[in-house]
Amino acid sequence: MSLSQRSQSLVGDTPPLVLAHFKCASDPFNFQQNPEGYINLGTAENFLMEKEVSEKLQEIKNDFSFGFHYDYPQGAESLRKSFQNFAKRFLGIRQLPLTNIVFASGASAILEILSYVLCDPEDEILLMSPLYNGFYHDLEARFKAKIKTSNCLEDNSFDAKIFEKSIQSCHNLKTVLINNPHNPTGSFTDKTIIDKLAKGLEKFPHVAILTDEVYDRLIFDKKEIPTFFNYPNLYDRLIVLNGWSKTYAMTGWRLGWGVWPENLVEYVFKFCVNNHSCVNTAAQYGAIAALEGPEDHLNNMMKEFIIRRKLIVDGLRSLKGVECSLPGGSFFAFPNVKETGMNGEEFAERCLQEAGVAIIPGTAFGKFAKDNVRFNFATSQDNIYQALEKINNMLG
Numbered sequence: 001m002s003l004s005q006r007s008q009s010l011v012g013d014t015p016p017l018v019l020a021h022f023k024c025a026s027d028p029f030n031f032q033q034n035p036e037g038y039i040n041l042g043t044a045e046n047f048l049m050e051k052e053v054s055e056k057l058q059e060i061k062n063d064f065s066f067g068f069h070y071d072y073p074q075g076a077e078s079l080r081k082s083f084q085n086f087a088k089r090f091l092g093i094r095q096l097p098l099t100n101i102v103f104a105s106g107a108s109a110i111l112e113i114l115s116y117v118l119c120d121p122e123d124e125i126l127l128m129s130p131l132y133n134g135f136y137h138d139l140e141a142r143f144k145a146k147i148k149t150s151n152c153l154e155d156n157s158f159d160a161k162i163f164e165k166s167i168q169s170c171h172n173l174k175t176v177l178i179n180n181p182h183n184p185t186g187s188f189t190d191k192t193i194i195d196k197l198a199k200g201l202e203k204f205p206h207v208a209i210l211t212d213e214v215y216d217r218l219i220f221d222k223k224e225i226p227t228f229f230n231y232p233n234l235y236d237r238l239i240v241l242n243g244w245s246k247t248y249a250m251t252g253w254r255l256g257w258g259v260w261p262e263n264l265v266e267y268v269f270k271f272c273v274n275n276h277s278c279v280n281t282a283a284q285y286g287a288i289a290a291l292e293g294p295e296d297h298l299n300n301m302m303k304e305f306i307i308r309r310k311l312i313v314d315g316l317r318s319l320k321g322v323e324c325s326l327p328g329g330s331f332f333a334f335p336n337v338k339e340t341g342m343n344g345e346e347f348a349e350r351c352l353q354e355a356g357v358a359i360i361p362g363t364a365f366g367k368f369a370k371d372n373v374r375f376n377f378a379t380s381q382d383n384i385y386q387a388l389e390k391i392n393n394m395l396g
Contacts, residue, residue, distance in 0.1 A: 039387045041375045042358045071281050073272035075103035075257075079284045083257060086291045091229050099265050102272065103279045103287075107214050107243035107256030113275075114175070114239055114258075117267045118208055119145045123174040126166055128152045130334075130365035130372075132183050146172070151368045158182070158189040160197040167204055175208040176201070180225070181215040181329025184365045184374040188219055188328025191226035198231040210239045214256075215330040217247040217298055220306060223328070229259075236261050246330075247298060248290040253283045305331055308377040308384060315388035316375070320395050331378040334362070338371040340395065348373050355390035 074080075080101045087093040104110050119125065121144035129149035150166035152158050158180070167173060178197070181188045201209060209228065216225035228238055243256030260268050272278070309326070312333050316324040321340030327333055337347040344362040351357045351373075360376075362369025377384055 038352070038356045038358055039379075039383050039390070040358045041377070041379060041383070041387055042360045043376060069281070071278045071284070073276075073278050074099075074269055075101065075279055076281065076284045079103065079288050082288045082291050087259075091227060093229055096259065097262070100260050100262065102258050102260060102265075102268055103284065104256050104258065104272070105254045105276065105279060106245065107212065107241045107258075110239070110241040110256055110258035111177075111210070113268055113271050114208075114210055115145070116271050116275075117264055118174055120174075122146060122172060124148050124170045124172045126150060126163075126170060126173060126176045128158065128163070128177065128179055128182070129367075130184055130362060130369040131177070131179060132365065145174075148173075149366060149368070152182075152185075152187075158187065158193060160193050160200060163197060164200040164203075167200075167207070173204070173207055175210055177210045177212065178228075179212040181219060181327075183215070183330055184332050184360070184362070184369070184372075185325075185334040186327025186330050186332040187325070188223065189226070190223065191230075194226040194228075198228065198234060202233060205237070208237045208239065209234055210241065213240060213242050214246055216242060218302065218305065218331065219329040220302075220309065221328070236263065239264075244287055244290055249297070249301070250286070250290065253280075253286060255279065255283045255287050305377070308379075308381060309333075311381055312375055312377045312384050312388070315384070319388070319392055331376060333375040333377060334369075334372050335375070336371050337373055343370050344373045345370075350394060351391055355387075355394040357387045357390055 072080075077098065080098045080103075083101055084096050084098060087096045102110070102113070104113060124146045126148045127150070129151055131149075148166065148170055150163050152163075163176075167176065180194070201207070211228045213225060213227055216227065219225060228234065228240055231238075239258055239260055241256060241258045244250040244253060245256070258268075308331075313324050313326055316322050316333060316335045319340075322335050322337055323339070324333055324335035337344060340347060342350065348359050348361040351359055360374040362372030362374065365374070
């Protein structure tokens with residue numbers, strides 16, 4: 001049996017070196033700590049989903065009247081109506097047609113739908129770089145798209161003029177992908193810059209715009225997301241993706257949402273019918289509970305993230321040879337380690353092998369980040385403190 005050529009291009013979120021060490025754990029999915037004493041700041045997460053979602057899960061477990069049959073391919077009508085109300089309250093969208101709302105198995109699955117519906121071989125797709133690696137590898141491997149990248153690494157900040165120049169340099173551009181707040185850098189781009197970007201994108205009416213706003217509620221310093229829903233002139237080619245994983249700490253529920261322009265809805269529907277029939281119905285009931293529940297969990301989560309951000313940034317800045325910008329959103333820090341005498345891959349491997357701390361090298365997110373590493377501070381303060389102490393000892 002021979003493998004397909006596409007399979008040779010597949011990548012994972014986490015470097016194999018990290019996974020190999022975690023296989024020794026009694027529970028391989030309990031990444032916070034394991035019998036060997038490793039601390040994971042690569043893919044950490046330690047917040048529980050809100051109480052209302054847990055209660056809904058228990059209700060579903062005890063009441064078979066929910067029925068778990070096929071539902072609408074684009075998502076249950078009850079969830080789409082709930083999201084419609086959510087969009088009025090938090091996104092400022094007064095009139096959002098139910099047909100334009102589509103749910104999928106995680107926000108990343110929205111990208112797959114877009115790729116199938118819009119991308120032909122040799123089409124160009126422009127991405128901010130560095131970027132979550134699953135995006136560009138999937139596009140290249142499965143859809144034979146040509147990936148173009150715009151270097152957004154300088155000071156971990158986004159420059160709309162540079163991005164516009166990158167658009168102009170393309171010859172067969174089909175889609176641009178914008179991520180704010182940003183994974184992996186943790187940077188946040190404010191409204192003044194997004195306004196300029198949106199205005200610039202009006203010059204390219206043939207280009208579809210995919211904006212990943214999955215960290216939109218995890219923003220520091222009392223700032224708010226300048227969502228692309230603020231720009232109605234772009235609606236006819238705008239796809240916004242988001243989900244429940246980050247805001248509601250529901251990563252394992254695998255549920256994301258996308259809002260699509262009217263001219264693509266028919267084709268998105270057909271893709272869903274043929275690809276997955278419908279999204280997990282039990283998860284959709286949990287999603288309704290999250291959307292309609294109180295926001296106490298989010299407020300508490302952000303209070304804790306503020307403390308952790310200061311702890312990890314101050315700690316990284318105290319390390320010899322490490323420079324670190326202050327993250328404006330998400331739960332990532334993306335320090336430059338060049339002055340340690342190591343590149344990002346070397347630094348990450350030594351942290352794992354010598355300090356017992358798992359982090360992600362910057363090259364996992366693109367070629368421009370060879371001197372960076374990503375720290376995830378969605379873990380306990382104690383884990384952060386211990387990890388920094390171990391790395392400090394390693395550096396001598």
